[in-house]
Amino acid sequence: MHTLFKKVIWMLKKKLFRFGAGNWRKPRDPCGGVRQGHVSVSEDFLAIQQLADRGAKPWRLNPVETARKVGIEELGFDVADVFRFESYRLDYDSGLNRAQVKAQHGSCLFLIELYQPVRRGTTGIWAVESVTLLNE
DSSP: OHHHHHHHHHHHHHHHSOEETTEEOOOOOTTTTOOOEEOOOOOOHHHHHHHHHTTSOGGGGSHHHHHHHHIIIIIOOOTTOEEEEEEEEEETTTTEEEEEEEEEETTEEEEEEEEOSSOOSTTSOOEEEEEEEOOO
């Protein structure tokens, strides 16, 4: 009976406290698994631009809405997360318009960087380039 009790306690520790092989494991990611770093979402930007030119996917013309939609569908953000515009700038080296959007995901604050891959200005679509955690 004593051995069975030890096994039950061990299994509870392993399951509830993530205890295994004599070492405590690192706690779960407080940022909920949001993908970070350079973003590589396979998208056909020319086709998306053509759709936007015909009035489809109007959210692609707004960097905040693009960050929200792509962030939720592809990057691990939640529908309850708050996205807000931070800044625009022209990258003179590449000739691309860039935008920054901040996203609050639980206690984690992220910077989402976007660019216009096809056309600059109000009629150009936006694409997510990178996601960076700003706080820990």
